[in-house]
Amino acid sequence: MPTGVALRDVREQLFAAADRILLSEGPTGLTSRAVTDSAGCAKGVLHRHFADFDAFLAEYVLDRATRLDTSLADSAGTGTVVDNVTAALTGVFESVAVAIVALITFRDELRARLRDTWPAGVPVLTEACEMIGRYLAEERALGRLAANADVDTLAAVLIGSTHLLFADRTGDRPGPATVRHTVTTVLGAVLNPG
Incomplete structure (x- = not known):
């Protein structure tokens, strides 16, 4: 070189x-x-x-976690809740996020280093879950979700369910219809008509 x-x-x-x-x-x-x-x-x-390769990886993971598109909350009250969440989840999981989760799982030293600055959860997934939760809270405040909707639990279920759809790196990627079906199933009971 x-x-x-x-x-x-x-x-x-x-x-x-x-x-x-x-x-x-x-x-x-x-x-x-x-x-x-x-x-x-x-x-x-x-x-x-970087001090060593694991220090590089830790900074890389944290950088990518903070780069998630957090503009979802700006779309509250526009379009449909299902379409907005589907687009956001597809954006997260078609990015490098799924591979980062695998990387964190694969490397013990990386997990240990991340605990110093990210005490709970997996950085990319935790950030995505918070983004979805904030958006759902906005929609609940606008009356597009039921007043009693537990947005934090719904966000976690949406992230977990969608992660399972995208987790297989060797198979076909799920299409928008598959992600939309998942979102509709998870949010169906709390969506207000109109």
Whole structure:
């Protein structure tokens, strides 16, 4: 690998390389050499910016968790609740999120490091669950969901159910109709007509 090549945003370049590897090869293919090769830089670049590979992975996971599109709450009161939630869940799970969950499960040291800054849950899924919960709370306040709807439990069920749909990296990805059916089933009893 050539050295001395100026890299604009090294962290983002390395994180984007990790995305590509996770999506194509899964957590077993994610090594420091694979990341630096994919990023087009020398292996030492990663170790100049991160204490070790697990420190890199921890920062990568936290970065991706905070990058979830949180604009769902802005759509409260527009469109349909089912369509809005379906689009948000599809966006989360068609991203690198499912592969990150597998990565966290795969690497004991990464889980231990994440506990220092993320004390409960899996970062990407926890953030997505909070996003869905906030949106459902907005819709409940607007009267589009039943006043007694337990939005936090509904959000957790939606995240868990959708994660199961997308968890198989080798099979066909679920289409929008499958995700929509899940959302309709979970929210059906609390949706207000109109």
